[in-house]
Amino acid sequence: MTPAFRFGHASARNWRMAAKASLEALEPLPAGANLGFVYFSEHYSGEAEALLGWLVDRTGVRDWVGSVGIGVIATGTEYLEEPALALMVGAFPPDSFQVFSGASMPPRAGARTRSGAHAADFAVVHGDPGSDDMPGLIEDMSHKVESGFLVGGLSSSRMRTLQIANGVLHGGLSGVVFSSDIRVATRLTQGCAPLRAGAGEAPRVHRVTKCERNIIVLLDGRPALDVFREDVGDDLARDLNRAAHLILAGLPIPASDTGDYLVRNLVGIDTRNRLIAIGAPVEPGMPIMFCRRGGAAAREDLQRMLKSIALALGGEPAAGLYYSCLGRGANMFGAKSAEMQMIRDELGNFPMVGFFANGEISHDRLYGYTGVLTLFV
Incomplete structure (x- = not known):
């Protein structure tokens, strides 16, 4: 009824x-x-x-x-x-x-x-x-x-x-x-879209290889900030304050048949130690991707x-x-x-x-x- x-x-x-x-x-x-x-x-x-x-x-x-x-x-x-x-x-x-x-x-x-x-x-x-x-x-x-x-x-x-x-x-x-x-x-x-290498390409998904609480030290065995800079592109890589407002961390949901993911804010960028921190705890082996928010997406x-x-x-x-x-x-x-x-x-x-x-x-x-x-x- x-x-x-x-x-x-x-x-x-x-x-x-x-x-x-x-x-x-x-x-x-x-x-x-x-x-x-x-x-x-x-x-x-x-x-x-x-x-x-x-x-x-x-x-x-x-x-x-x-x-x-x-x-x-x-x-x-x-x-x-x-x-x-x-x-x-x-x-x-x-x-x-x-x-x-x-x-x-x-x-x-x-x-x-x-x-x-x-x-x-x-x-x-x-x-x-x-x-x-x-x-x-x-x-x-x-x-x-x-x-x-x-x-x-x-x-x-x-x-x-x-x-x-x-x-x-x-x-x-x-x-x-x-x-x-x-x-x-x-x-x-x-309200955002995963970053991709190009139109029609799959999202760039990385693996956390070293972390502490919500701080990501290494992604795919490399300094997390280096990977982040590559993904966001040269313009945003030169303006990390702007990048932190536009870019979010996407955490893919295991076994989701729709490609669903949770979105969490970037809460810290450490340029000296090349670390990033997100608004959620992370664990080694966890998949992560970066997403850009905006009206078009x-x-x-x-x-x-x-x-x-x-x-x-x-x-x-x-x-x-x-x-x-x-x-x-x-x-x-x-x-x-x-x-x-x-x-x-x-x-x-x-x-x-x-x-x-x-x-x-x-x-x-x-x-x-x-x-x-x-x-x-």
Whole structure:
């Protein structure tokens, strides 16, 4: 069964004005509406409890999940660093979802619904970037769902990093688990492209041969900085400060059949000892490649991802959730809402909400500079 959805969004000076405008766009609610998604800018975070209470009272929907964000997303629209709110409600089959947090655990492994479906098949999650070992929490949660698949993002705010999960929460991981009765399609898009020797060539993948914590001493048996300079080319090699802002470390995911990789920042360059440091621990034998971020690479990869998921769907989705990195949006695509408009133009004018995250979650890993799209089909 495909759930029915409605959505609304608005920008206003205060949360009550934004909520009223969003609800007017959302009404009438789908018959049997029982789950809501709410994403709100940090301008409203001080009154998040009042906002949630108002939504429950006005809609009658008791289960809500969501997050604060420096930017809020809706179909064809992004609100970055401005007061805004995006809402979406769905009418899901009974027993097909369960909101969870540290105070309310998801269904136990192997549990079944009355229809015989897996009670915990996949999950939409929101996390606190300040929590210890967030990658470990994500991996642990992935083991609690049958598919092993999570999607979501880390809350982003200059103030309080809040999550919504039938209450206003701070810290850890929360969200909603769906049963296998709910059909979804999900894809990830990168905001950079691996460096290659030439057009049509395979990415230049190196092996760490000596390292300490997050410091790479040798790549392929050679000083790491020498290899880095060769890969980035003469212009960037002469301006390492600029290179450190444009170039990222890509860590290929073992056994990925799509060439997937995690992106981590360069956090240090030691010209005297010819070392580089990245924002993740490394081990001898680990593969690594260098990637260049930029608008052209992001647009190309987003278009590739959208065509891939459109081909798999064969029709317009019922609704969607999108989690984009804070470093994307107009910063990467060159115009406000260009990223969201690409999604709408390729897949249709369906209900979609989300936010600009401080880290994006896909499957069992934490990413950066990516967009994670999930469609209800």
